[in-house]
Amino acid sequence: MEKIALNKEIILNATEEVIRRFGPDKANITDVAKSLKVSHAAIYRYYNGKTALWNAVTERWLTNxxxxxxxxxxxxxxxxxxxxxxxxxxxxxxxxxxxxxxxxxxxxxxxxxxxxxxxxxxxxxxxxxxxxxxxxxxxxxxxxxxxxxxxxxxxxxxxxxxxxxxxxxxxxxxxxxxxxxxxxxxxxxxxxx
Missing domain, CATH: 1.10.357 (Tetracycline Repressor; domain 2)
Structure with missing residues (x-):
């Protein structure tokens, strides 16, 4: 069960933290889901896989x-x-x-x-x-x-x-x-x- 209300911004913030901790090669969607205390399926509702999520993180970084x-x-x-x-x-x-x-x-x-x-x-x-x-x-x-x-x-x-x-x-x-x-x-x- 989801313990927090998710949105793309919350997921991107958590993904950045996971990437900081593990690096982009070792981090995965399960790590992001664990950090948010949600199932990995909850992340898939917003991003269709690791590539899409990592692309969104990269795009946000470049925009900033x-x-x-x-x-x-x-x-x-x-x-x-x-x-x-x-x-x-x-x-x-x-x-x-x-x-x-x-x-x-x-x-x-x-x-x-x-x-x-x-x-x-x-x-x-x-x-x-x-x-x-x-x-x-x-x-x-x-x-x-x-x-x-x-x-x-x-x-x-x-x-x-x-x-x-x-x-x-x-x-x-x-x-x-x-x-x-x-x-x-x-x-x-x-x-x-």
């Missing part, structure tokens, strides 16, 4: 990780400044997570490797944020491109090396990121301005 990006999109700044801030935030978000919660960061990296559809959605969300700023820049007459989505993809992939966990240890990472971003912004700028 990139939440500050939404504030940057709302900034009252010219597009070139906003784009610089956004790309720097993309790089710094994972760095902060690695420093503030190293065990969870390591766990999420493992989870992310097996959650390709979640990762692909996160990448597309990032590209769409960049596209929104590029469209703003075109309207402001700062950027020149006929294909904002293609330009956004190019900007994302040109800077994605700085978002990757392997880059976090590079002492010149921020300086290199800023150099690349400045180069990309110059490439997007309208030559008539």
């Amino acid at each position: 990780l990139h939440a500050p990006s939404n504030d940057i999109l709302k900034e009252d700044s010219p597009a070139d400044i906003k784009l610089f801030h956004l790309l720097k935030e993309f790089a710094e978000a994972k760095h902060r997570s690695a420093i503030n919660e190293p065990e969870m960061f390591a766990n999420y990296i493992k989870l992310a490797r097996s959650s390709m559809e979640v990762i692909e959605k996160s990448i597309e969300d990032g590209i769409n944020c960049i596209k929104e700023i590029i469209v703003q820049g075109v309207k402001e007459g700062i950027f020149f491109t006929k294909f904002p989505h293609q330009a956004a993809r190019a900007v994302y992939f040109a800077t994605s090396v700085f978002f990757h966990p392997n880059s976090l240890e590079d002492p010149d990472r921020i300086q290199n990121l800023e150099s690349v971003v400045n180069l990309l912004i110059r490439g997007l700028k309208n030559p008539n301005k």
Whole structure:
């Protein structure tokens, strides 16, 4: 019998705790159910198996990780400044997570490797944020491109090396990121301005 009222948020919170305790490879739905004092069948009412649950945990982590990006999109700044801030935030978000919660960061990296559809959605969300700023820049007459989505993809992939966990240890990472971003912004700028 269920001892508590379940919902997806409660299950995700419990799953994160179980993953912290056992790691993503050893943790399972039975562990989550035990921590909530419910049957594993109760969890299956919300998530169709371990993969779905682990994907939901990874998606929530990525959403929380990139939440500050939404504030940057709302900034009252010219597009070139906003784009610089956004790309720097993309790089710094994972760095902060690695420093503030190293065990969870390591766990999420493992989870992310097996959650390709979640990762692909996160990448597309990032590209769409960049596209929104590029469209703003075109309207402001700062950027020149006929294909904002293609330009956004190019900007994302040109800077994605700085978002990757392997880059976090590079002492010149921020300086290199800023150099690349400045180069990309110059490439997007309208030559008539």
